[in-house]
Structures are given as C-alpha cells and as structure tokens.
Amino acid sequence: MGTDEALDGAARSYTAAHASHYAEHDLLAALRGYQRIIQEHPGTPEAAYSRSQIRNIVHLVVPDE
Numbered sequence: 001m002g003t004d005e006a007l008d009g010a011a012r013s014y015t016a017a018h019a020s021h022y023a024e025h026d027l028l029a030a031l032r033g034y035q036r037i038i039q040e041h042p043g044t045p046e047a048a049y050s051r052s053q054i055r056n057i058v059h060l061v062v063p064d065e
Helices: 005-025 026-041 047-059
Strands: none
Touching: 005 026, 005 047, 026 047
C-alpha cells in the first residue's frame, strides 16, 4: 500500500469514527475506530486527531474529581 493510499485509508477511517462519535453518539464505536486509526496509521494527522478525540470522550464520561 502506497503512502497516498494509507492516508486515504486513515482519512476514511477517521470520517467513520467521527460520524460514530458525533452523528450517531455511539461512543464505544467511536473509541474503537479512533484506536484502530492510531494502531494502523500511527504517523498520520488522523492518528493525532484520534488521540484528541479519545481525550474528549474520556473527559465527557469520566467526571472531574
């Protein structure tokens, strides 16, 4: 798989995870999608965005103490 194909795959995967997160409000599916992006496309901007989105979900569901 070439670099362009990997980036396209990362972008498509991020779009799907983002839709799970914000359009469908399915946080578990979103977390799984974001984690998959980080594992499969670690050096991409989408992996960085995914880390940020995971933090957003954690802050949403884990109360501050």
